[in-house]
Amino acid sequence: MIVSQRIRALFKVLAIALAVGMPLMASVSSADARGGRGFSSGSRGSRTFAPPPVTRTAPNAAQPMQRTITPQTTAPVNAANKGGLFNRPGLLGGLAAGFLGAGLLGMLFGNGLFGGLGGLASILGFVVQLVLIFFLARLAMSWWARRNAPAYANTAPPQANADQQQTYARTGFGLGGGSSAPLEITPADYEAFERRLSEIQEAWSNEDTNRLHRLATPEMVSYFSQDLAENASRGVVNKVSDVKLLQGDLAEAWREGPSDYATVAMRFSLVDKAIERASGRVVEGGDTPEEVTEIWTFVRRPGTEWELSAIQQTS
Numbered sequence: 074m075i076v077s078q079r080i081r082a083l084f085k086v087l088a089i090a091l092a093v094g095m096p097l098m099a100s101v102s103s104a105d106a107r108g109g110r111g112f113s114s115g116s117r118g119s120r121t122f123a124p125p126p127v128t129r130t131a132p133n134a135a136q137p138m139q140r141t142i143t144p145q146t147t148a149p150v151n152a153a154n155k156g157g158l159f160n161r162p163g164l165l166g167g168l169a170a171g172f173l174g175a176g177l178l179g180m181l182f183g184n185g186l187f188g189g190l191g192g193l194a195s196i197l198g199f200v201v202q203l204v205l206i207f208f209l210a211r212l213a214m215s216w217w218a219r220r221n222a223p224a225y226a227n228t229a230p231p232q233a234n235a236d237q238q239q240t241y242a243r244t245g246f247g248l249g250g251g252s253s254a255p256l257e258i259t260p261a262d263y264e265a266f267e268r269r270l271s272e273i274q275e276a277w278s279n280e281d282t283n284r285l286h287r288l289a290t291p292e293m294v295s296y297f298s299q300d301l302a303e304n305a306s307r308g309v310v311n312k313v314s315d316v317k318l319l320q321g322d323l324a325e326a327w328r329e330g331p332s333d334y335a336t337v338a339m340r341f342s343l344v345d346k347a348i349e350r351a352s353g354r355v356v357e358g359g360d361t362p363e364e365v366t367e368i369w370t371f372v373r374r375p376g377t378e379w380e381l382s383a384i385q386q387t388s
Contacts (some may be wrong), residue, residue, distance in 0.1 A: 108277035115383025131338035256326040
């Protein structure tokens, strides 16, 4: 009898951990080793806390900034827009909250967390249902975002001349959602954005902060330096190689005072691995290229070139 009660108590604890842990796992992404470490960091001027428009390259919304020196003066993001299984609007959030609510009511009336759902088999069924509902809803939302996304990337605008057509084909950038942007972004600018992608990852891989200062804003360099110091404390060095832009488009471009801003979505491939400094042994990642989609914002002041001012991950 005592053993049976202990087993039931163990299952209750396991069920509660699953109910609470699953949405957390769904809303928190793993950190990556490349430059930026998979965080959303930096500043986008007055639009730092406003998500950039979605594009074909990045059909999912950008994550809010996790590291920024810009003070937030706008209203906080509504809870309905936050990540996580139980914060999702519509059918997914309602079903998840309903399942959890039913379980909690069962505990209150002495039937156990899943007393109203039929015992252990229902616990497993409940977990499977949550997983299936979550992924089906993600697929539906991704399809809807793609359906309503701006003009596709990798296609030059109809009025582009032959030289511009060659530039778009070479860089993989298209005008995308920025075809009507207040600030004109030229093919030469797109070439600069692609160069910055490779140059910054190379400088990060070489732990060359002096070069990073020439390629990024002081704020972004401070985050790079912080991450490099963390790698040093762990006794590892991150090596990034074979960076190649696969697709890119403009989300928005605008001018604030004397500064120009451009936010571009980029899908690129790279080899990303962490190597133990003492032995040279690979401890994270490997030689297999992986694909990454990020949203980079660049800033240009009079008489200067484009500098990286922010990196954002997608939801």
